[in-house]
Amino acid sequence: MKVTIHLWDLPHRLFHWLLAASVAAAYATAKVGGEWIDWHGRLGVFILGLLVFRIVWGFIGSTHSRFVTFFPTFSRVKAYVKGQWEGIGHNPLGALSVIGLLLTLGVQVGTGLFANDDIAFQGPLFNFVDKDDSDKLTGWHNSSINVLLGLIALHLVAIVYYRVAKKTNLVKPMLTGKKEIPRVLAEAISAHEATRAGVIRFALSLIISSTVAWGAAGGIAQLPQLTKITNPCCSVSWATAETSQPNQATPAASPQQTAQAPASF
Amino acid sequence: MKKKLTLAVLIAASATAAVAGPIEEQIRWRQSAYSFAAWNISKIKSQVVDHPETYNKDSVAAAANAIAAVANSGLGALYGEGTDHGIGWKETRLKPEFFQKKEEVTKVANTFNEASNELAKVAATGDIAAIKTQFGKVGESCKACHDLIRIKDQ
Numbered sequence: 157m158k159v160t161i162h163l164w165d166l167p168h169r170l171f172h173w174l175l176a177a178s179v180a181a182a183y184a185t186a187k188v189g190g191e192w193i194d195w196h197g198r199l200g201v202f203i204l205g206l207l208v209f210r211i212v213w214g215f216i217g218s219t220h221s222r223f224v225t226f227f228p229t230f231s232r233v234k235a236y237v238k239g240q241w242e243g244i245g246h247n248p249l250g251a252l253s254v255i256g257l258l259l260t261l262g263v264q265v266g267t268g269l270f271a272n273d274d275i276a277f278q279g280p281l282f283n284f285v286d287k288d289d290s291d292k293l294t295g296w297h298n299s300s301i302n303v304l305l306g307l308i309a310l311h312l313v314a315i316v317y318y319r320v321a322k323k324t325n326l327v328k329p330m331l332t333g334k335k336e337i338p339r340v341l342a343e344a345i346s347a348h349e350a351t352r353a354g355v356i357r358f359a360l361s362l363i364i365s366s367t368v369a370w371g372a373a374g375g376i377a378q379l380p381q382l383t384k385i386t387n388p389c390c391s392v393s394w395a396t397a398e399t400s401q402p403n404q405a406t407p408a409a410s411p412q413q414t415a416q417a418p419a420s421f
Numbered sequence: 422m423k424k425k426l427t428l429a430v431l432i433a434a435s436a437t438a439a440v441a442g443p444i445e446e447q448i449r450w451r452q453s454a455y456s457f458a459a460w461n462i463s464k465i466k467s468q469v470v471d472h473p474e475t476y477n478k479d480s481v482a483a484a485a486n487a488i489a490a491v492a493n494s495g496l497g498a499l500y501g502e503g504t505d506h507g508i509g510w511k512e513t514r515l516k517p518e519f520f521q522k523k524e525e526v527t528k529v530a531n532t533f534n535e536a537s538n539e540l541a542k543v544a545a546t547g548d549i550a551a552i553k554t555q556f557g558k559v560g561e562s563c564k565a566c567h568d569l570i571r572i573k574d575q
Contacts, residue, residue, distance in 0.1 A: 188561070189560060190557040190558060190560045190561035190564065191553070191554065191556075191557025191560070192557075193560065194470065273564075274459070275459075275462065275560050275563040275564060275567070276462050276463070276466045276556070276560050276563075291574050292574070294574045295573070295574030295575045298575060299575055
């Protein structure tokens with residue numbers, strides 16, 4: 157006898173699929189490069205927003221989204237390995253994988269904000285660090301992607317393993333939010349039945365995560381007390397300021413001239 | 422303090438480089454060439470992609486011509502035998518495989534040349550959307566070469 161319970165709330169599911177899609181897109185845009193590298197940067201900021209949302213949701217979301225519900229404590233992992241763990245939602249090994257993925261994505265996004273590609277891309281917070289430090293963080297960004305790919309592979313293999321060996325479909329609950337479980341188990345854990353988090357908590361999480369993403373996307377550099385930290389030497393703004401003003405005053409320069417020589421130096 | 426130290430190291434390094442042999446000279450020249458190109462790339466990026474409201478046709482055209490000039494300057498001459506090791510302005514990041522991958526290298530180098538020459542042409546027209554697209558292609562050609570023969574940050 158089975159009953160259907162509410163497992164993953166809607167924000168949790170939206171987070172999951174948006175994260176999967178944007179990580180895939182971020183990977184692809186990094187591989188292609190060229191014009192797409194700017195999208196890689198935007199996706200990174202979006203992923204940062206998603207991660208912050210997930211962390212906030214881990215404290216104020218509904219039951220099975222909360223870290224306290226599934227945090228892989230030593231005793232929980234031990235019980236799981238012995239086959240004594242009983243519950244729904246993330247099992248202790250799955251929880252380890254969740255936390256590993258969140259941490260690695262955090263490293264990936266955190267380093268990416270300061271990274272540069274030595275071509276035409278700089279992370280939104282590049283100006284807060286020296287070029288050498290940016291290069292170092294870029295190196296970490298390049299290395300930790302391999303850890304992330306490994307964890308994603310493990311995640312996918314686990315899904316297939318559960319489907320084939322344990323006859324458990326993990327994908328469907330992540331789509332519908334609902335899961336069928338034995339009535340006995342449902343009765344045993346009835347106290348843990350998911351509580352709804354509500355719109356207000358969702359709005360709060362959204363506000364916090366979009367504020368952080370906005371700050372990381374460069375908003376933080378606009379705060380007056382921080383502007384002195386940004387690098388004023390940048391050749392870009394200098395060059396633009398230097399060349400654009402005189403030319404705006406004399407728009408009559410002929411195309412032949414402009415193709416030959418810089419109009420002002 | 423840290424800055425002074427860095428400065429001292431830089432001066433010492435460049436002094437060493439100045440008296441170093443032809444390998445170091447080749448490395449230093451090519452590093453300079455790419456740095457100069459990077460400055461011009463940053464100008465186009467700023468005026469065409471990041472802040473199109475600051476777009477200035479002459480400045481972008483000049484930058485594109487400078488990049489094309491670097492691409493057409495015969496950079497291949499700076500990749501002599503043994504230049505996969507050595508310090509120019511800093512340690513070279515040329516992979517030793519460079520010398521085994523001559524065909525692929527020629528291909529990516531040609532792509533860079535063609536993309537840069539095309540960018541210079543497009544920049545002269547002032548069509549900002551076309552410049553942006555072609556600028557992306559130049560970036561792709563940079564990446565193709567970096568992926569092939571440049572040691573990545575790790």
